[in-house]
Amino acid sequence: MIQKEVASLQAAVADIADGATVMIGGFGTAGLPNELVGALLEQGAKDLTIINNNAGNGETGLAALLAARRVRKIVCSFPRQVDSHHFDRLYRAGEIELELVPQGNLAERIRAAGAGIGGFFTPTGYGTELAKGKETREIDGRMYVFETPLHADVAFIKAERGDRWGNLTYRMTARNFGPVMAMAAKTTIATVHEIVPLGTLDPECVVTPGIFVHRIVRIDRVATSAGGFRQ
Amino acid sequence: MAEAKWSRAEMAARVARDIPDGAVVNLGIGLPTMVANHLPQDREVVLHSENGVIGMGPAPREGEEDFDLINAGKQPVTLLPGGVFFHHADSFAMMRGGHLDVCVLGAFQVSASGDLANWHTGAPDAIPAVGGAMDLAIGAKKTYVMMEHTTKSGEPKIVERCSYPLTGIGCVTRIYTDLAVIDVTPRGLVVVESVDGLPFDTLQARTGAPLVRA
Numbered sequence: 001m002i003q004k005e006v007a008s009l010q011a012a013v014a015d016i017a018d019g020a021t022v023m024i025g026g027f028g029t030a031g032l033p034n035e036l037v038g039a040l041l042e043q044g045a046k047d048l049t050i051i052n053n054n055a056g057n058g059e060t061g062l063a064a065l066l067a068a069r070r071v072r073k074i075v076c077s078f079p080r081q082v083d084s085h086h087f088d089r090l091y092r093a094g095e096i097e098l099e100l101v102p103q104g105n106l107a108e109r110i111r112a113a114g115a116g117i118g119g120f121f122t123p124t125g126y127g128t129e130l131a132k133g134k135e136t137r138e139i140d141g142r143m144y145v146f147e148t149p150l151h152a153d154v155a156f157i158k159a160e161r162g163d164r165w166g167n168l169t170y171r172m173t174a175r176n177f178g179p180v181m182a183m184a185a186k187t188t189i190a191t192v193h194e195i196v197p198l199g200t201l202d203p204e205c206v207v208t209p210g211i212f213v214h215r216i217v218r219i220d221r222v223a224t225s226a227g228g229f230r231q
Numbered sequence: 232m233a234e235a236k237w238s239r240a241e242m243a244a245r246v247a248r249d250i251p252d253g254a255v256v257n258l259g260i261g262l263p264t265m266v267a268n269h270l271p272q273d274r275e276v277v278l279h280s281e282n283g284v285i286g287m288g289p290a291p292r293e294g295e296e297d298f299d300l301i302n303a304g305k306q307p308v309t310l311l312p313g314g315v316f317f318h319h320a321d322s323f324a325m326m327r328g329g330h331l332d333v334c335v336l337g338a339f340q341v342s343a344s345g346d347l348a349n350w351h352t353g354a355p356d357a358i359p360a361v362g363g364a365m366d367l368a369i370g371a372k373k374t375y376v377m378m379e380h381t382t383k384s385g386e387p388k389i390v391e392r393c394s395y396p397l398t399g400i401g402c403v404t405r406i407y408t409d410l411a412v413i414d415v416t417p418r419g420l421v422v423v424e425s426v427d428g429l430p431f432d433t434l435q436a437r438t439g440a441p442l443v444r445a
Contacts, residue, residue, distance in 0.1 A: 027282040027319075028305035029298050080360035091358055100359050103281065104323030104366030111320040124327060124366045127400040129351075143400075172299040172316055173282050179318040207318070 004166040005195055006215045009039035012189045016045045016154055019072075023110065023155040023181040024052040024062060031174035033158040033191050034061040035219045040156075046070045051110070051152060053103065053177060055079035055087035066090060075150065077103035102130060105147050107180055113149035114183020114212070122147055155185035159208065162192040163199075166213030167206045175207065182212040189215040236409040237426055244269040246335055246377055246407050250276055254332040255285065255325075257367055260304045262377050263335035277313075279331055281363040283322045286314025303363065323363070326370035334371035336364070338378045338403075340393040343440035345403040345415035347376065348395035361398075368399035380408035380437055387439030389413070389420065410434060419443040 006012045013036060016022065022040070026032030041064055048071050055076050056063030065071055066086045074096060079087050090096040101109070102124050112120055121144035125131040135146040157178040159168040168190055170178055182188045190208075195218050237245065243265035250256055250266070252274040258264050267289070270276050278287040280302045287302060288309035296307035325331055338349040350364045351357065368374055381387055389406060406413040411425035411434055421443045425434055435442050 028301050030282070030301055031299075078360045078362040080358040084358075088358055092356070098359075100361060102361050102365040103319075103363040104327055104370075107319035107323050108327075122327065123369050126369075128365060128397045130361065130365065170316070172297070172310070173280075173284050173301055174299040175316055175318050176283050177319045180320045 003164050004210070004214060004216045005164050006189075006217050009035055009191075009217055009219070010042070012036065012215045012217045013039045013043050016040060016043060018045055019047045020045060020153040021049040021051065021151070023152040023177075023185055024050060025155070025157045025176065025178045025181050027053050027173065027176040029057075030172070031158045031170070031176045031178055032061060033156040035191055036156040036189060036217075037061045037065060041065050041068060041070065044070075047072050049073045049075065051075040051106075051150060051181075053077055053106065054081060055084050055098075057081055058083045059086075063087070066096070069095070071096060073097035073099065075099040075101060075106070077101055077106050100130060106150070107177065109147055109150040110177070110184045111180040112147075113151040114180060117149060119146055119148045121145065150184065152181070152185040153187065155181040155188040157182050157188060157190040157208075157213075159190050159192045161194045161196055161201060162190060162213070162216045163196055163201055163210070164216070165198060166190065166208075166210030166216055167201050168192065168208040168210075168213060168216075169201060169205055170207050179208050182208045187214045188212055189217065191217050191219045193219065193221050235426055235428070238409075239265060240269070242377055242407055242409060245412065246375060247271065249375070249405070250274070250333055252276070255279055255330070257281070257326070257331055257334040257371065259334065259336040259364075259367065261337045263337060264304065266335055266377075279322075279325060280308070281319075281322055281326070281367070283317050283319060284308075284310065284314065285317075285325075286311045288314070323366050326363070326366045329370060329372060331371040333373045333375060334367045335375045335377055336367060338376045338388065339395045340388050340390050341376050341378075341403050341406055341415075342393050343389075343391055343415075343420055345401045346393050347374070347398045347403050348393040349376075349398050351396045353396050364398050368402045373404040374399075374402050375405050375407060376403050377407045380410040385437075387437060390439035410437065413442070416443075421445050
């Protein structure tokens with residue numbers, strides 16, 4: 001029997017090793033798996049490489065992981081935010097490595113990893129600082145930059161509903177990076193607000209098929225900005 | 232200065248006039264966001280946001296915000312009938328793949344050949360952040376830039392060559408400033424219109440690259 005449901009956040013992240021590359025879904029607070037990041041902080045893994053669109057906000061989640069100096073390197077498109085002070089401080093002190101990636105390249109490099117693609121030529125970034133030193137090629141009269149796939153050991157995804165096979169649905173713009181990150185990691189861990197019996201999710205509406213998901217944990221809805229619900 | 236400048240609202244209304252019925256449009260953060268408030272009522276214009284939504288509606292009423300439904304600026308929005316959600320790789324495929332009709336972006340500088348600089352000042356202590364700017368700039372069928380004609384200290388923002396780090400090369404179609412509407416064309420920067428009472432030579436003097444009369 002396939003049973004991907006894991007009883008607790010702690011159990012879901014227990015085997016993440018020092019030096020692991022961890023993808024974290026989310027854009028703004030939508031789809032941000034803060035509960036898993038909190039469990040990882042508690043678990044203690046260090047020397048991590050984090051792949052996320054941003055570089056942490058305020059004091060919780062990724063920002064707390066940064067503040068605890070667990071992160072060696074961050075791969076993201078938009079680190080600078082009004083409340084990204086933990087990242088800002090570490091970056092200015094030279095205590096964290098930043099790989100800045102245009103957001104579409106970030107998404108496509110993650111997708112490529114999940115799809116078994118060894119790299120791709122994209123027009124994005126051609127002629128800019130972010131393409132410096134990269135292979136370029138003219139294709140049908142247009143210039144392209146070669147970009148490589150982004151793999152991870154672990155992906156943290158926040159979805160809406162799931163079943164024991166790991167099939168997932170999402171909620172509105174909380175979908176964002178979830179489906180592509182789920183494909184690109186050796187171990188994908190998803191939190192959902194509801195785990196339903198097999199056959200309950202409309203197969204036409206499943207966004208991430210369970211083959212891309214390894215562990216699924218139910219979390220409470222919170223009446224915060226991340227949950228999208230008011231209680 | 233005898234001539235009046237266009238206000239930000241007037242600039243937004245001017246951009247909105249150029250967006251045709253049926254267009255799918257991405258409005259950048261800041262000044263471009265204002266264009267949404269000036270779209271003519273008789274046109275069906277569909278708004279795309281990089282974080283995975285097409286058919287974005289206006290801000291929700293206070294108390295009805297849902298932070299699972301936000302725009303690229305992370306502000307709560309609403310979904311119009313027909314609106315859909317999709318993941319990030321699809322969202323950027325829409326941009327890069329040339330499926331968006333128009334994107335409207337802010338800028339630090341635009342060059343005579345339509346190079347865009349809008350993501351980074353290059354200042355040594357600045358933390359670089361690019362987001363979706365590079366994908367948007369090169370992907371849409373038309374890339375419109377909306378910006379003040381000069382910096383606060385009066386330096387031209389339309390220049391021969393950008394001194395700030397580039398976002399994209401030759402990607403800008405049309406520039407809307409508080410003084411003029413200018414097309415980037417193979418024969419140069421063509422002034423489509425300018426504020427009342429502004430002589431061509433004065434506009435040229437405030438522009439860092441040669442202008443061409445329409």
